[in-house]
Amino acid sequence: MTDLALIRNFSIIAHIDHGKSTLADRLIQFTGGLTEREMSAQVLDNMDIEKERGITIKAQTVRLNYTAKDGLTYQLNLMDTPGHVDFAYEVSRSLAACEGALLVVDAAQGVEAQTLANVYQSIEHDHEIVPVINKIDLPAAEPEQVRKEIEDIIGIDASEAVLASAKSGIGIAEILEAIVTKIPPPKGDRDAPLKAMLVDSWYDPYLGVVILVRVIAGTIRKGLHVKFMQGGTDHLIDRVGFMSPKIEQTKELAAGEIGFITAQIKEVAQAKVGDTITTVKNGATEALAGFKEVQPVVFCGMFPVDAAEFEKLRDSIGKLRLNDASFSFETESSAALGFGFRCGFLGLLHLEIIQERLTREYDMDLITTAPSVVYRIQLNKSRTDPAQELMLHNPADYPDPSRIEQIDEPWIKATIYTPDEYLGSILKLCQDRRGIQLDLTYVGGRAQITYELPLNEVVFDFYDRLKSISRGYASFDYEQIGLREGDLVKMSILVNNEPVDALSMIVHRGVAEARGRHMCERLKDLIPRHLFKIPVQAAIGGKVIARETIAAMRKDVTAKCYGGDISRKKKLLDKQKKGKAKMREYGNVSIPQEAFIAALRMGEE
Incomplete structure (x- = not known):
């Protein structure tokens, strides 16, 4: 059992691609967590998709032993947290498990939107923050300018910020010394009743659900009968250990320590992030603060391209959910696309990741409908039904417009950082998306814009448009601020006077016409010609x-008429016209799957 004074629990806060995972690699290498032969790039990112995109999706932890200059050996518990806004709740739980944080800022790019969001969360948890200016060996690096930015924007002292390059291994010893000297040790009574926070969980095919815990008070050991206070279930612990980053078993985890437990749990959904674990007998009476149920924010339909693969898709989604309880799914059917699933996600990146994992890991060909958000609809009283409130996830379930009293849509508060030359285009984009400007300030040569925006305008193609007009330089972060009333309508797409349910969407009345015209023009190019005229409306x-x-x-x-009376040609044309009209009445329009996929990707241009 390690003395509390020799434990340091810390996380790394950084914007996407500022070198967080690379720095974690260097710290593991420097402290001998893995040998040179065992090392690989981004060792804590264990999904291919994480390595390719340079993002962290799952929080990872690693225990390192470091002998400091004072001769003492410290136990360092590093939490590598996701940087993206979709996983903000996971980040908040990881931060709650720590006493300090390394704030990593790119020496060439400076402070970005997500750096700011996560550092404010860290400050709320009363963390000691150690600034690290990374990538100082880049030709475009301006460490002194970034030092000033950290002080001006975040408001923390950066005079002693460590200058480092995680890739080259510069400044790693200084970072470790700063962790030991500046971040305080954890507090906790090891003789008190057990209280442990469930920081994260994932599914292992051999061990079942592996649960990452931070012990706040008491001691957790093999054979203990524990209960999850929020989940209401109890389990017998059969394994206790920590990652170094290899899995290592230990007899117990005491207050202040971070490690993992297994208890033969079969589904990640039972192990809710933020839950409090205590003993069944003589356990803690109060749960830890900060727990909340994770709610999906963005919904879309997923259908197999080949209808025969529906059961395979069901199995694939079921297996994926074993590892990620934050997305939900239920079956739905569409006249155009057949059977599929209505899935809920934490955000657009989360949607993209699930879609890509289904395609890669389970070899699925998918059609994804346009993403939509959750609307709250107030229905008035009718002769048969009382007044009621319903949450609408799917545009196909839109109620009779005559019964709708009010529709509320979710809004977000967005913070955008951009170089000055792209400011005009970004302001126009936000105004076009019904944004309300709250603030515009300058820090150095960059503008910080704060806007309130409706979420359904953001999920459509906002992020792609923002990146393209700023050539990738603008950074974007948001938080939800609740529901507001909106003038929203359901726009249906009709092909040959038949509604196509998969293409219907809920839009603001002001943009409905433009979006409808765009969709009709796209479908005109995508649907092949038939023997009769087809209206697309x-x-x-x-x-x-x-x-x-x-x-x-x-x-x-008329090709066979060589001259002669015009009435003969007219007679043939009239006969053809009648045949076309009859054909249109009884004919079916076949819309190829490629047309659906292209039409649903409308926002990606």
């Missing part, structure tokens, strides 16, 4: 707001 209720017509494929029926 966008409609709100019974009112058509945009229309395109796909011309018929024509056969020249």
